[in-house]
Amino acid sequence: MTRFGTIFSAAVALAAGGYWLSQPQSSLPSNPLVGAAYAQETEVDTSTIIEMVQGAEDAPVEIIEYASYTCPHCAAFHEGPYKQLKKDFIDTGKVKFVYREVYFDRYGLWASMIARCAGPEKFFGLSDLIYAGQSDWARAGGPTEIVGELRKIGRLAGLDNDSLEACLQDANKAQTLVTWYQENAEEHGIESTPSFIVNGKKVSNQSYADFKALIEAELGS
Template sequence: MTRLVPALSAAALMMAGAFVFSDQPGRAPASFLVGAANAQEAAEVDTSTIAEMTMGAEDAPVTIVEYASYTCPHCADFEQGPFKKLKAEYIDTGKVRFIYREVYFDRYGLWASMIARCSGDTEKFFGISDLIFKTQRDWVRAGGPTEIVDELRKIGRLAGLENDTLEACLQDGTKAQTLVKWYQEHAEADKIDATPTFVINGEKVTNQPWEDLKALIEAEIAKQ
């Protein structure tokens, strides 16, 4: 699994050349490192503007929150494997309400999130997320920042987003800062220290084989 390390600000995540990468791939930001000049600005960010990305019945007996990063290989493995079973067996049948929350290891994961959220449509968000995870090995290895963001743009266009719309989303610095602060608030509240991590009916659960995760879900359903 992938552990978190102290974070940079949203501005640093957005600036090409200003981001300091960890020497251990997959390490993630856990908090803002803001100076005196912008600490007040960060404190005033209104994270209520960030929509929760959910699927499934609102009155489902089990609520699962997944914390994941678009640059996390373990998260891609979950998305392309166990998640398909979770959706078919529990989300689509009204037994689980699913909430997806992004974690930002680096600026690339943030850019991917901004593209996934660009349409403002929940269904399209999950469709774009699936494409991002499905092609993760390709775009994360595309080269430098320019090449990587170009590959992410291609995913957005494949999902039907227009070039002008994509550029507006990628250049939205306020949205970037808000997303990072939103992530920080939730990760601190749920004590997230690795990805993917799940919160099942309020209880934190680490990544594990599908059959073990399924047993936990069934146990929660049995309590109702």
């Protein structure tokens, strides 16, 4: 997936605006991308966004992943290489893994708001469920059906309906998330997903064997 930036967010917002206005408030989240698309015109405090991190804080190798929940290549990475990386390097204290969402569309943003709803403790577990079910929820139909499937994933993870609705309807949080993603992606020159920053160097998506060799080189082993 290669589309990126404020121009795309603005286009999505304009296209989505009329749709949201025609929908019952109870069926869809508030129109988060409309506000977020123009966040550059207002002051947004992105320091309130929690970084989602696995592994030892002082690990010798830091990997930052930039990924979209609607990106098939990201789902494939999380179903394959990520699991092996976690076992061999993250859980053993050699890699600090930071996951940062990219928002190419409102569906990915909604998925992110569900994943973040229960806090850092459940974030990666919810992300696993979202990626595992991507081919189902992302193709469920229109926005109402898609957000309905995402709600089901949230409930499967133990979130109640009131909590889910509060998270999905938090337009200020949505605006802050999109501004945060744009700041990070511009800093690191992210133009596609998944992309990775390994000890400050940008790396494209690759096989587990290539990641392993790269990490071992950074470890000096």
